[in-house]
Amino acid sequence: MGIQDIIEGKKQWRAHVARIKALPPDYQIVYREMQKYFFKVGPVDLTDGNLLSGIVDFLEEGVAAGKGVIELVGSDVAAFCDGLLEDSPTYAQLYQESISRKRG
Template identity: 30%
Template sequence: MPEDEKTGFIAKMIGPKKRWRAYKARVKELPEDHRTAVEAVERYLMHFVPIDADSNASTFEDLVDLFEQAAANGTPIREIVGEDPVEFAEVFAQNYTEGGYAPARARKRLADDIERAAGIAAGTGTQDESV
């Protein structure tokens, strides 16, 4: 392999890893409730992410941008994702890819994780404002 091709190949492999690490570092800096929500949506979006590494990175960078802005504004989780986090995640994913299918188990897990992140007391339907 000529040196130019080798350098290009290495840059393509390292670039997405650097972007992923930078994304994860940004997620780690979010308040706990927003971080929990981003991680839940992230897990769900893994069913939809495109093959292209640049599009994949853009998806998650846009996700953390949204939650960083919401955290800075003091926006509660439910105002970001609404009452149906599965619908939120699927609409979000549609902006980046045509593929993917989320099984029922992934949909339930996302809904449960967002409920926990939003501070909804299990079974009561009331929101815990202290979260």
């Protein structure tokens, strides 16, 4: 990874953060909770940037449609996040599998 890649990555992250700050306060709170959850669970494809930006797209569409954030994601943010990850491997799953292989 060269310096240009790092600079471009920072620009993209700043643009992402600006989109989040443009959301209504309740949407920002839910987004941050989702982000924390994903960082704890560790979906493997989190680093490619599509998951978080896709969520912001989804939330922006909800704002444009005049929906409340609870209407979009429900009252259980973790369950909503699990639904998004149901077909995606997580680092926690990979770790459990590696432990199982070592024991077996």
